[in-house]
Amino acid sequence: MQLNSKGRNKLNKFVIVGGVLLLLLLVNNTRYSNALETSMPKSAASALDGIQQAEASGAEVSELINRFNNAMDLLEQAETSDFRSCNSYDECIQSADKMFIDITNDAAMSKQQTENLKNEEVTSSVLYAIIVAFVISFLALSLYRLGKQYQMQRFLDMEIREK
Amino acid sequence: MTSSSILSGIKGIIQSRQFVVAFGLLAAIFSLATYTATLADQREEFASLSTLGSDMKAAGYFPNDERTIHQGDKMGWQIRIHNGMDNAEYFSVRIKLLNSTQIIPNDTLNQPSPETQILELKHMVTKNSTWTVPFDWNIKQADREQDYVIIKEVTVNGKDISNLNIRNLNGQNFKVVLELWRYDIDANDFEFAWTSGHNTRSVWNQIWFNVKA
Numbered sequence: 001m002q003l004n005s006k007g008r009n010k011l012n013k014f015v016i017v018g019g020v021l022l023l024l025l026l027v028n029n030t031r032y033s034n035a036l037e038t039s040m041p042k043s044a045a046s047a048l049d050g051i052q053q054a055e056a057s058g059a060e061v062s063e064l065i066n067r068f069n070n071a072m073d074l075l076e077q078a079e080t081s082d083f084r085s086c087n088s089y090d091e092c093i094q095s096a097d098k099m100f101i102d103i104t105n106d107a108a109m110s111k112q113q114t115e116n117l118k119n120e121e122v123t124s125s126v127l128y129a130i131i132v133a134f135v136i137s138f139l140a141l142s143l144y145r146l147g148k149q150y151q152m153q154r155f156l157d158m159e160i161r162e163k
Numbered sequence: 164m165t166s167s168s169i170l171s172g173i174k175g176i177i178q179s180r181q182f183v184v185a186f187g188l189l190a191a192i193f194s195l196a197t198y199t200a201t202l203a204d205q206r207e208e209f210a211s212l213s214t215l216g217s218d219m220k221a222a223g224y225f226p227n228d229e230r231t232i233h234q235g236d237k238m239g240w241q242i243r244i245h246n247g248m249d250n251a252e253y254f255s256v257r258i259k260l261l262n263s264t265q266i267i268p269n270d271t272l273n274q275p276s277p278e279t280q281i282l283e284l285k286h287m288v289t290k291n292s293t294w295t296v297p298f299d300w301n302i303k304q305a306d307r308e309q310d311y312v313i314i315k316e317v318t319v320n321g322k323d324i325s326n327l328n329i330r331n332l333n334g335q336n337f338k339v340v341l342e343l344w345r346y347d348i349d350a351n352d353f354e355f356a357w358t359s360g361h362n363t364r365s366v367w368n369q370i371w372f373n374v375k376a
Contacts, residue, residue: 039351039352040346040351045348045351048253048287048346048348049348051251051287052250052251052348055250055251055289055290056249056250061251061289062289065251065287065288065289068253068287069286069287072285072287076285118201121201122197122198122201125197125200125201126194126197126198128197129190129193129194129196129197130190130193130194132189132193133186133189133190133192133193134186134190136189137182137185137186137189138173138176138177138182138186140185141176141179141181141182141185142176145176
């Protein structure tokens with residue numbers, strides 16, 4: 001099937017418009033700036049989620065939070081081109097990304113350790129509760145029986161006297 | 164008393180029905196108490212935002228305590244955010260400069276002001292802790308056009324924010340509005356209102372001032 005000149009022109013325009021759209025899409029995907037205005041990159045969201053989960057499990061997270069704020073500051077530097085602790089957009093983004101990954105891993109580890117510790121604490125507490133219950137029951141029953149035995153002995157040792 | 168008689172006495176106690184009942188009851192009570200002690204306290208979640216003057220008091224917002232300010236007058240405020248939520252939260256404080264006719268946040272509908280912020284401050288705050296951030300600002304350029312005073316440029320925390328066009332009749336009743344936003348991981352975005360128990364809550368402050376140009 002052959003295209004006439006009109007059809008070829010249309011196809012050319014379509015290819016050019018499509019190409020420009022594709023290029024725009026690629027440029028947008030390689031930069032964080034748009035997403036940063038309201039949402040945050042995936043790695044940052046994972047770090048935030050990790051910190052919240054670690055804290056919910058009872059872990060101490062203030063150090064992780066400091067690191068998270070520092071990493072967010074790097075993203076802001078990249079976004080505003082106000083480079084104070086990194087030298088270029090890419091360097092800021094890469095450093096922040098690495099920090100977020102480290103925070104996510106450390107938060108997961110911290111959560112795991114806290115949960116293990118908590119489980120151990122609960123197990124030992126329940127064990128202590130059972131041991132204490134055993135000792136109290138045993139002592140109470142022993143005292144009760146000794147008391148009864150003493151009363152019985154007293155009764156048996158009684159003498160009947162005539163007035 | 165021989166050791167065998169002691170042993171048989173102990174055995175007799177342990178094998179008795181009374182011991183089994185007492186031990187079972189006490190073990191259940193103590194275990195329940197231990198488990199209850201490990202449960203977290205249920206309390207109402209909240210977050211608060213307060214804007215304080217230079218002396219960390221709810222006063223002294225403007226030079227000489229005059230609500231009417233001039234170009235170049237320096238304001239040194241402190242913004243305090245307390246995280247009373249159950250978890251560490253990533254907060255954003257959005258600062259907006261409005262005239263008297265622009266829409267402020269709606270408490271009933273828990274909606275933010277639709278106007279654009281001049282500055283956004285973001286920070287993650289540990290639970291039960293407070294983040295204090297300075298908010299130093301001044302009007303760098305304010306022009307008078309007939310009966311209107313127009314704020315065109317402000318400096319906030321050392322940064323110039325230009326291309327503003329906030330006008331008010333005779334320079335009266337400008338507002339600095341501060342909104343507290345909280346990051347919602349599920350929505351992957353900041354949200355102005357959040358639910359606490361059965362209620363929806365939002366937090367914001369506003370401070371009025373006049374400008375003489």
